[in-house]
Amino acid sequence: MNWSPDEEQAYVARRRKRNLVIGLVLGAFACLFYGITISRMAG
Amino acid sequence: MASNPHLTQPGRAPGGALPAALSTADWRDYWSLLKPRVMTLVVFTGACGLFAAPGHIHPFLAFVAILCIATGAGAAAAFNQWWEADIDAVMKRTASRPLPSGRLEPDQALAFAIILSVASVVTLGFATNWVAAAWLAFSIFFYAVVYTIWLKPRTPQNIVIGGAAGAFPPIIGWAAVTGDVTALPLLLFAIVFAWTPPHFWALALFVRSDYANAGIPMLPVTHGVRETRRQILAYSLVLAAVAVAPWALGLLGAVYGLSATLLSLVFVALAARVAASTTEEPAEMQAEKRLFKYSLLYLAAIFAALVVDRSVA
Incomplete structure (x- = not known):
């Protein structure tokens, strides 16, 4: 690959942000199922 | 092609797909695949179906049901954009979407749509009941396959069929509470x-x-x-x-x-x-x-x- 340092930096920043969002979504998904379980037990 | 920086960047084989690991897409591109503006209508009509239904549902499960309806609609929209990327590229209104503009690869969009479809249907089934989940699954299938792939390019009555695809949310919301229609x-x-x-x-x-x-x-x-x-x-x-x-x-x-x-x-x-x-x-x-x-x-x-x-x- 022949990326310039600027392109490389922009790519890494985008990837980091994307990974962060994926992590947050997976965390939210786990919380969602926890909430579903508790709500169903309560209901 | 030369005007599109995403198609000329280093690492992309000429005319070929960019490896997913090198994707230039960020989370906003995935978000726009869901057609968030259309989603507001789906959320609203789905929520109204849910609130109008007789019976009781735990507020958190009601929230999850609406979230699943919205996610399922978003998944169907992502399927739609994946299938229609070439058509979107020639329409002013849609040319800047993530797929025709080259920010997102077709395989990424398809995988995203499949993951969201499965996640929304399974979550709705666990949270409420499988009747509602089945209606959600059918609505995604209807929009993605019957409308987008099959009938939209073939008949001038495409919008009538598309109307059916967009009309499921009140049924799903209702079924989430009552378990029937x-x-x-x-x-x-x-x-x-x-x-x-x-x-x-x-x-x-x-x-x-x-x-x-x-x-x-x-x-x-x-x-x-x-x-x-x-x-x-x-x-x-x-x-x-x-x-x-x-x-x-x-x-x-x-x-x-x-x-x-x-x-x-x-x-x-x-x-x-x-x-x-x-x-x-x-x-x-x-x-x-x-x-x-x-x-x-x-x-x-x-x-x-x-x-x-x-x-x-």
Whole structure:
């Protein structure tokens, strides 16, 4: 690959942000199922 | 091609897909795949179906149900954009979407759509019941396959079928509470179904050159402006009849009945003005633009009236 340092930096920043969002979504998904379980037990 | 920086970046094989690990997409591209503006309508009608249903649902499960309906609709929209990337590329309105602009690879969009579809259906099933989950699965299949892949490119009545695809959320919301589907949610389905053609054809009249350029057989392109106006009025009359039916059949009360009657009268009046219009110039189509804007208000008001009526009953 022949990326310039600027392109490389922009790519890494985008990837980091994307990974962060994926992590947050997976965390939210786990919380969602926890909430579903508790709500169903309560209901 | 040279004008698109995403297609000329290092690491992309000429004419080939960029490896997913090197994707230039960020989370906003994935978000826009979900068509968030369309999602608001789906969330609203789904929530109204849920609130109007008899019975009780835990507030958190109600929230999850609405979230799943929205996610399922987003997944269907992602399927739609994955399939129509080449068409989107030649339409002004859609050329900047993530796939035609090259920010996102088709495989990424397809994987995203599949993951969201499965996650939304399974989560809804666990959170509420499998009847609602089955309706959600069917609605995604209907929009992605029956509408987008099969009928949209083949028939000028594509919007009528698309209307069915977008009309499922009230049924899903209702089923999430009750576990079954009765006459009222089916009538709510019918309202969105009958509302869609006049709503979209009003828009299609003043952007018809876009559809013509993309080769999509929209009614104004295949049958002309005059026939489209005639059908807008015909569907508006059907919509008015369907909209007052829940009250006429005794399923809803006077609050809804009065609201639906007044709102529908205005809708039909605006549609009649469209039918009487003779202009062929999109810039001069004021009656069509007015009907399009009013149709958005109409659907929101009809469903709001439904919830208010059920609340006071």
